[in-house]
Amino acid sequence: MRAMRRGRALLMWTALLLGLFGAAVADAALVAIDPVKVLLTGAAPSKSISLRNNGSERVRFQMSGFTWQQSIGGEMQLAPTPDLVFFPSLVELAPGETRRVRVTTTQQVASNERSYRLFVDELPPLAAQPGGAIRVLTRFGIPVFLAPDAAAAKPLLRLAVQAGKLSVSLENRGNSHYVAQSVRLVGRSADGSSVLSQDLPAWYVLAGGRREYQLPLAPEVCSKLTQVSANANTDHGSARLDYPVPSSACTP
Incomplete structure (x- = not known):
């Protein structure tokens, strides 16, 4: 009886959630990003990353750049910055399509490495999801480093x-x-x-x-x-x- 009550409660919660949020949750975008880390140097001050849509639906992504520091507890400390430059800042991908985004910085190579995060945020689809489904939007954070000439981690x-x-x-x-x-x-x-x-x-x-x-x-x-x-x-x-x-x- 207790198991049956738990089962009924689960069905009631499921029905409530479906009533609140629609009949289904749509899959997140299937996107491949390469590389997953960008290293800029004085000899190579710009790099490109590729985004490929491996899904069956058209998707859109918006880029944003942040300086990246860390607390002593390991948490990321991010601040918007114009130092990280990327083009295009808005990418739309048809199924199977690949686009490249160029990444560089306005800063010069310094004695210490500069660290950034390039975020790739999926935008909501322009058309409504079939059956009122909710789209799970994806977000990727790509580390970007501007390395010093004599880089050494210790x-x-x-x-x-x-x-x-x-x-x-x-x-x-x-x-x-x-x-x-x-x-x-x-x-x-x-x-x-x-x-x-x-x-x-x-x-x-x-x-x-x-x-x-x-x-x-x-x-x-x-x-x-x-x-x-x-x-x-x-x-x-x-x-x-x-x-x-x-x-x-x-x-x-």
Whole structure:
């Protein structure tokens, strides 16, 4: 009976949603974008990206450019900018059609890499969807970098355990970005046994930036820790650090 009531409730919610939003939800646009990252240099100050409509319906996209920074928590910080130039800014694709968008910047190459995001936003169809269906619009964010002449990414790790909390800082001491593919922590006790093992979320670390993690430690784990090892694998090499945990690390 309980399962039947849940089933009826699901059908009622489904009917309500269909009544509010129409009979169906249309598929999102099937669009292939290449490349998925753009690197501009002094020798190659402009590049092009291709958009191909692999779907069966005509679609439209609008481009917009933003400067891109990151918080220490890894969140993207975006601001509209005229520095990123792209043409055309509005693209309409018939089924099977491919169009190219040219991307460049008004800025000159500097000692530190400049980072941007080019967003490709699908626009609502001009014609109403059949049966009142809702179109799920897609959005792509393409990283665009203006690299320095002598680009070098330098991953660096820092660790600390204080007041029962493990702090991890993944830094970039270089002048260009890198992509962290994995960040792994292993904590050991005095006899060498593992008492902590954790993988941290990893992504871009921009030039001169850092990503910080805060991990509260359970008292029974913290009291056993004598060493924490961190290893970060990136597309520009790896960084490793062995950190001896002080005896006062678990004291509030």
